[in-house]
Amino acid sequence: MKGTPALPLDSNNVPMDPPGQTETYTTQTVAELGAKFVPQTLRYLGVPEEVLRDAAQDVLVVALRRLDNFEGRSTLKTWLYGICIRIAQEQRRKRKNGREVLVEQLPEMTTPPGQESAVEKAQWRRALGAVLDTVSPEQREAFVLFEIQRLSMKEVAEVLGCPLQTAYFRHKAGRARVLDAFKKQAGEGSEK
Amino acid sequence: MTDQYEPQRLFESPEAPPELRELLLRAHEDLPSLAERALLIKAATGAADMARTTLVGARGLRWATRVARHSTKLWAVAAVGVGVGALYSAGVLPRHSAQAPHAQVPQVQVSPSQAPQLQVPQVQPLQVQDSADQPPVQEERRPGSDEEPRSSGGLAARPATTRELHTGPSAHSYSRAHAHRAASTPSDAAGARLRSVEDGRASLHSPPASGRLTGDRSDTPALEARPVDAQDNSAARAEIEARGNSPSPEIRHVTGAEEASLLRSARQSLARSPERTLSLTDEHLRRYPHGILDQEREALAIEALMELGRYDVARTRARAFQRAYPESPYRARIQHALARAAADPGTRP
Numbered sequence: 267m268k269g270t271p272a273l274p275l276d277s278n279n280v281p282m283d284p285p286g287q288t289e290t291y292t293t294q295t296v297a298e299l300g301a302k303f304v305p306q307t308l309r310y311l312g313v314p315e316e317v318l319r320d321a322a323q324d325v326l327v328v329a330l331r332r333l334d335n336f337e338g339r340s341t342l343k344t345w346l347y348g349i350c351i352r353i354a355q356e357q358r359r360k361r362k363n364g365r366e367v368l369v370e371q372l373p374e375m376t377t378p379p380g381q382e383s384a385v386e387k388a389q390w391r392r393a394l395g396a397v398l399d400t401v402s403p404e405q406r407e408a409f410v411l412f413e414i415q416r417l418s419m420k421e422v423a424e425v426l427g428c429p430l431q432t433a434y435f436r437h438k439a440g441r442a443r444v445l446d447a448f449k450k451q452a453g454e455g456s457e458k
Numbered sequence: 459m460t461d462q463y464e465p466q467r468l469f470e471s472p473e474a475p476p477e478l479r480e481l482l483l484r485a486h487e488d489l490p491s492l493a494e495r496a497l498l499i500k501a502a503t504g505a506a507d508m509a510r511t512t513l514v515g516a517r518g519l520r521w522a523t524r525v526a527r528h529s530t531k532l533w534a535v536a537a538v539g540v541g542v543g544a545l546y547s548a549g550v551l552p553r554h555s556a557q558a559p560h561a562q563v564p565q566v567q568v569s570p571s572q573a574p575q576l577q578v579p580q581v582q583p584l585q586v587q588d589s590a591d592q593p594p595v596q597e598e599r600r601p602g603s604d605e606e607p608r609s610s611g612g613l614a615a616r617p618a619t620t621r622e623l624h625t626g627p628s629a630h631s632y633s634r635a636h637a638h639r640a641a642s643t644p645s646d647a648a649g650a651r652l653r654s655v656e657d658g659r660a661s662l663h664s665p666p667a668s669g670r671l672t673g674d675r676s677d678t679p680a681l682e683a684r685p686v687d688a689q690d691n692s693a694a695r696a697e698i699e700a701r702g703n704s705p706s707p708e709i710r711h712v713t714g715a716e717e718a719s720l721l722r723s724a725r726q727s728l729a730r731s732p733e734r735t736l737s738l739t740d741e742h743l744r745r746y747p748h749g750i751l752d753q754e755r756e757a758l759a760i761e762a763l764m765e766l767g768r769y770d771v772a773r774t775r776a777r778a779f780q781r782a783y784p785e786s787p788y789r790a791r792i793q794h795a796l797a798r799a800a801a802d803p804g805t806r807p
Contacts, residue, residue, distance in 0.1 A: 297502050301495040306488055319498070326502030331509065391488070394481045412467070414485045419464050434465075441468060448478045 291342060293330055300326045300346050303415065307347065309391070310398060310410045311354040314361075325353050340424050347417070347425040351407055358403065393451075400447040405440030412437050497797065504790030511787040522714070717742065717749045724758050732765035753779075757788040761795045772796070 305322040313321045328349050336345060398406055404426075411422045423433035468474045469482040490498070724738035739759040742749065749755070756779045763772035776792050783789070 293503055293506070294499075297499040298495070300502075301498045302489060305490050305494070305498070306485075309488075310485060322498055323501050323505060326498065327505045327509065330502060330506040387488075390481060390484060394485055397478075397481075413469065413482055416467065416486060437465070441465075444468075445474065445478070448475060452475065452477065 291333065291336070293333065296329055296333060296342065296346075297326055299342065300329055304346065304350055307350045307410065307415060308354055308357075310394070310414050311350065311407065312395070312399065312403075313354055313357050317357060321353050321357055325349050328353070341421075344417075344421050344424045347411065347415070347421075348427070351425060354407075355403070397444055397447045397451060401440045401443045405436045405443060408433055408436035409440035409444060413441070497794075500790070500797070501794050504794055508787055508791060519714075519718070714750045717746050717751050720745075721751055721754050721758065724755075724762075728758065728762060728765065732762040735759075735762040736766065753783055753786050753788050757791050760792050764795045764798075 301322075304325045305318055308321050308325070309315070309318055325346070329346055336342070340348070398410070401409060407426060408422055411417045411425060412419065417425070419430060419433055419437070422437070423430045426433060426436075428436075466473075467482075469479045469486070471479075474482075720738060720742050724735045724742070727734040727738070735758055739755045739762065742751075742755045746752070756775065760772050760776050760779065763769075763775065773796065776796060779786070779792060780789060
């Protein structure tokens with residue numbers, strides 16, 4: 267069996283699965299692979315920072331629990347992305363139903379002095395999040411997977427479980443929306 | 459993997475403003491640090507393991523509750539058995555009087571004061587014969603509610619009915635005697651009914667009394683006794699049921715349901731008020747010093763202490779826990795709680 271380190275890496279430094287892979291993965295392999303991109307993906311899919319850690323853990327727990335059912339019809343990577351999408355949808359539903367009261371910012375988020383980079387990071391993350399918030403959920407999923415996670419369109423379609431053309435369309439629409447929103451935001455910023 | 463029709467990505471496309479390109483580049487490189495990854499992996503594998511063990515635990519608990527439920531049934535059956543036995547030995551239930559008709563003869567003699575017109579010695583041989591070839595089973599289901607020293611005294615009078623009706627002369631005298639006795643027990647509704655029978659002289663009792671002389675053996679008093687019988691049995695049943703349904707404290711204790719509910723509310727309040735969690739776990743320790751969920755309690759207490767910022771106490775308790783339960787499934791959770799507090803600079807004291 268080929269170990270994880272021996273697998274070729276994609277542009278995201280995530281090991282790629284050889285096509286038709288049907289090997290069984292160990293818990294550790296899956297957790298390590300997921301820990302790399304799951305929090306990032308969830309963040310740009312719109313999961314708030316306050317629950318990001320829990321949501322990421324949920325994704326991995328679901329993956330580990332269902333690992334026995336993983337049939338290798340998709341790659342391990344797209345399978346994990348698929349779980350991310352579902353957990354993000356679940357989070358969105360929770361927030362919509364208003365069952366969870368989210369505090370503005372957790373005390374954990376306060377950055378200690380001497381770490382300007384963290385403040386800066388939080389700022390641009392929020393800016394990008396605001397732009398992405400203007401896009402509909404489906405288009406946002408396609409946009410994030412293609413532009414930020416840099417999956418191929420085929421993989422995007424696989425993750426979203428839709429035809430390739432639909433993935434193209436969603437990405438295109440999302441991209442137009444993002445460009446619009448960004449220009450508008452920049453315009454507002456310069457007016458001020 | 460990529461196909462030639464794929465659109466150019468925005469971060470390298472001239473279409474996008476440079477600021478947006480910069481943002482997308484940064485977002486792409488915005489991967490969690492190694493420490494964060496390690497924490498996430500640990501938490502996820504720990505949680506997955508715990509989910510598996512709680513599954514096993516839940517199965518065990520389900521078995522325990524099932525046994526407890528059945529034992530409730532067993533208790534109920536036992537209580538019904540005891541109740542029935544008690545009623546049987548008290549002579550309230552049927553068969554008791556049917557089994558030995560002659561044994562009732564002296565009982566008739568016991569209460570002559572209330573039935574002065576009964577000519578017992580005269581009819582005694584007849585009575586034995588009669589009730590032997592036709593025991594009036596239905597009718598004999600008389601309540602044991604009579605105030606006489608022998609509760610079966612009422613039952614004994616019944617063979618006398620047939621005998622009396624046969625012999626003819628004192629048909630009314632039985633009815634009166636019976637009514638007297640019945641009326642002497644104030645709680646007995648049948649007594650009141652019988653009395654009204656006697657006073658009115660117009661109901662079931664008296665007409666057959668005269669008709670008996672023609673030799674009609676169909677037993678009218680039996681007809682009358684039936685509703686009384688039903689009433690009494692239902693009362694007895696209610697009593698038995700009440701006894702069977704009463705909760706027995708031992709059963710509730712054995713299942714650990716109270717323990718579990720205490721800890722459940724402790725766990726639920728962990729996020730909002732760790733003080734309450736801590737006080738609930740303390741209460742658990744006080745009430746169930748050797749409970750079946752003490753590992754869960756310790757884990758919760760340690761998490762609550764960490765939340766409250768009492769790190770030293772939490773660490774001491776965690777060390778004690780690891781000494782006591784080196785193989786515990788909660789170990790990962792405790793370590794995670796300790797590690798998280800250490801990793802969060804914001805929560806460090």
